Amino acid sequence: MKKSTSSRFKGKKRLHNAMRILTTELCDYGCGEIAKYKFKNRKLCCSEHTSACKKRKQFASNLLNRLYHTIDFLEKRKKGLDMKPNLLEKHMIEILNKLYPDEFKFVGDSSKWIGGKNPDFKHKEKKLIIELFGDYWHSKEVTGIDEQIHEQERQSHFENNGYKTLIIWEREFKNIERLKLKITEFYRKEK
Ligand SMILES: [Zn+2]
Numbered sequence: 458m459k460k461s462t463s464s465r466f467k468g469k470k471r472l473h474n475a476m477r478i479l480t481t482e483l484c485d486y487g488c489g490e491i492a493k494y495k496f497k498n499r500k501l502c503c504s505e506h507t508s509a510c511k512k513r514k515q516f517a518s519n520l521l522n523r524l525y526h527t528i529d530f531l532e533k534r535k536k537g538l539d540m541k542p543n544l545l546e547k548h549m550i551e552i553l554n555k556l557y558p559d560e561f562k563f564v565g566d567s568s569k570w571i572g573g574k575n576p577d578f579k580h581k582e583k584k585l586i587i588e589l590f591g592d593y594w595h596s597k598e599v600t601g602i603d604e605q606i607h608e609q610e611r612q613s614h615f616e617n618n619g620y621k622t623l624i625i626w627e628r629e630f631k632n633i634e635r636l637k638l639k640i641t642e643f644y645r646k647e648k
Contacts, residue, residue: 475505488512525573532594545589545627546577552633553578553587556640561587572618574611584620585647587640592627621647 475494484492484503488511492501500507507513546563553561565577571586578587588611593599600607608624615622623643629636 475502484510484512486510486512486516522573526570529574530567545591545630548630549578549587549589549625552637552640556637557644561585565589571615571620574614576615576620576622579620583647585644586615586620586622587643588622588624590624590626595626 474497476496477493478495478501480492480501482492482501484490485500486502486507488503490503490511492503494502494505496502496507502510504510508517546565550561550563560582561578561580563577564579565575567575569576569579576586577589579585590608595604595607597603597607602610611624612622621643623640625636625639629639
């Protein structure tokens, strides 16, 4: 009898390990609010769940940003090991300079970060980004996601940060005229 009661309480305790308290002390997580709960580890918090604390929320989103930053950096590094994309990048800037002299800049060398991601080419004034996708490194085989979804994810990331994004695949360099057309259409639409 006693055993079953204690095990039942054990389960409850785990769910409610924050104890409501009355204190004038501040939240230990640095949000500046008065603490209302005390945890098993003796930490005081403004909320029953630390994840609801403003400061903890901020901390979590910073952590996530840093993580995205790292993932993107690794992606770039991985790309850098393959010579092909670098040649492609040079080819791309030649095409861009022919179409729009000196308007786009190659920033894929980590010189420009937008919301934790490093785009390949950026217009110097307009909010336009051009991304180069290597056929292999951006394939479903490597990314684990559908090419179309992979494109959309990249686009909506920059869009959420105020940039229109055009994605060009390595294979599109086989038809330069069509590629140029794709770029000019993208550029025209964003005027
Ligand atoms: Zn707090």
